[in-house]
Amino acid sequence: MNKFIILICISIIGCKKNETPISVYSKTKPVKETIIDSLKHPWSMAFLSEDEVLVSEKDRDLLRVNLSSKKKKIIKGFPGDLTDSIRTVWRGDNSGIFEVLLHPDFKTNNQLYISYAAKKQGKGSATKVIRAILQNDSLTDIKTILEAGPFTREYFHYGGGMTFGSDGKLYITMGERLFREIDEPEIPIAQDLKDKRGKIYRLNYDGSVPDDNPDFGDGAVPGVFATGIRAAQGITIDPKTGNIWFTEHGTRQGDEVNQLKAGANYGWPIITTGGYRSRDYVPPTITDAIYTDPVWYWPHTVAPTGLLFYTGEEFPEWKNDLLVPGLSKGSLWRFNIENDTIKSAEELFIDDRVRSRKIAQSPKGKLYMLTDEDNGKIVRIKNNTLQN
Known part of the structure; x- marks a missing residue:
């Protein structure tokens, strides 16, 4: 079966709301070039300049990496409550350092935000977000922005994705932390407004709650912007429209691409586009609940992660597309979007697969991808068409 036919088959079984998606096979020929290797399951990268990036590793360190000289330097001063990864003995451990995100005014204030799995003696771990100042390759003036307890011994679905909106607010994804649906309490975690897990938050730069956040009623967790989240990692802004999009992991299939709406309930675990890991699980009925459909979902497992709207010049055909x-x-998916509707989809690198954690763009528009491996890499994605 040739590549064109494979793309058609895959795209037809991907689904979007109201209409059948159109498969595309672009003339652009992307190729991969490894720039940096020997990273320990890298999760996120933030550009300090065209050549220097901060890279977070699930397995322990926050690094300053020079893409030209290949030199790496460990950032000192990370909080001492970072979890001790047990991935060496159990591959299912999802803990570690997650997103690193520069403050919009980083050039003047040196502030950045970091999400990670924090530990508490005898209780397990929880997702935590801090703000700090980067000074002389050390973190100083550390402040907790959000801590999504309770601390548990579940090592899954931390969330931790972050982005800034055009409204000047910080958006944070928070996973529900469970592995099996059968372990859900009577009111499922992602539906319980008194539980910090399974939500998306909208906060001011200092961690306070904006006055114009949705009102979820008395007793609701402060800062919640949307509910019904299982395991959302990637979240990003469409610079063309200002709308925010996020990816969502299903269990047995049911991975999704969603657009974030104020006060929306994305349904987990009451509704899902896939199945349940606990096959005998029957979700409760929540009276008067209104659920928001995904913009796109895959019936096969993709485990989508850190997404990006492409605005560079190297791939003209991809301009403003969602990667x-x-x-x-x-692999890597490319979605063409018009009026917040996915019009076409293309799956890239289907013959060169590697666990792909994050897609990022440099200040000058170069495209990079992080691979989630023991020997993790920063990979440059180049347009081979321009070189032929």
């Missing part, structure tokens, strides 16, 4: 990497199938 979504995946862990499970290890």
Whole structure:
């Protein structure tokens, strides 16, 4: 089966709301070039300049990496409550350092935000977000922005994705942390407004709650912007429209691409586009609940992660398209979007698969991808068409 036919088959079984998606096969020929290797399951990268980036590793360190000289330097001063990864003995451990995000005014204030799995003696771990100042390759003036307890011994679905909106607010994804649906309490975690997990938050730069956040009623967790989240990692802004999009992991299939709406309930675990890991699980009925459909979902497992709207010049055909990497199938998806509707989809690198954690763009528009491996890499994605 040739590549064109494979793309058609895959795109037809990907689904979007109200209409059948159109498969595309672009003339652009992207190729991969490894720039940096020997990273320990890298999760996120933030550009300090065209050549220097901060890279977070799930396995322990926050690094300053020079893409030209290949030199790496560990950032000192990370909080001492970072979890001790047990991935060496259990590959299912999802803990570590997650997103690193520069403050919009980083050039003047040196502030950045970091999400990670924090530990508490005898209780397990929880997702935590801090703000700090980067000074002389050390973190100083550390302040907790959000801590999504309770601390548990579940090592899954931390969330931790972050982005800034055009409204000047910080948006944070928070996973529900459970592995099996059968362990859900009577009111499922992602539906419980008193539980910090399974939500998306909208906060001011200092961690306070904006006055214009949705009102979820008495007793609701402060800062919640949307509910019904299982395991959202990637979140990004469309610079053309200002709308925010995020990816969502299903269990047995049901991975999604969603657009974030104020006060929306994305349904987990009451509704899902896939199945349940606990096959005998029957979700409760929540009276008067209104659920928001995904913009796109895959019936096969993709495990979509850190997404990006492409605004560079190297791939003219991709301008303003949404790029979504995946862990499970290890490829890269390109979605063409018009009026917040996905018009076409293309799966890239189907013959060169690797667990792909994050897609990022440099200040000058170069495209990079992080691979989630023991020997993790920063990969440059180049337009081979321009070189032929």
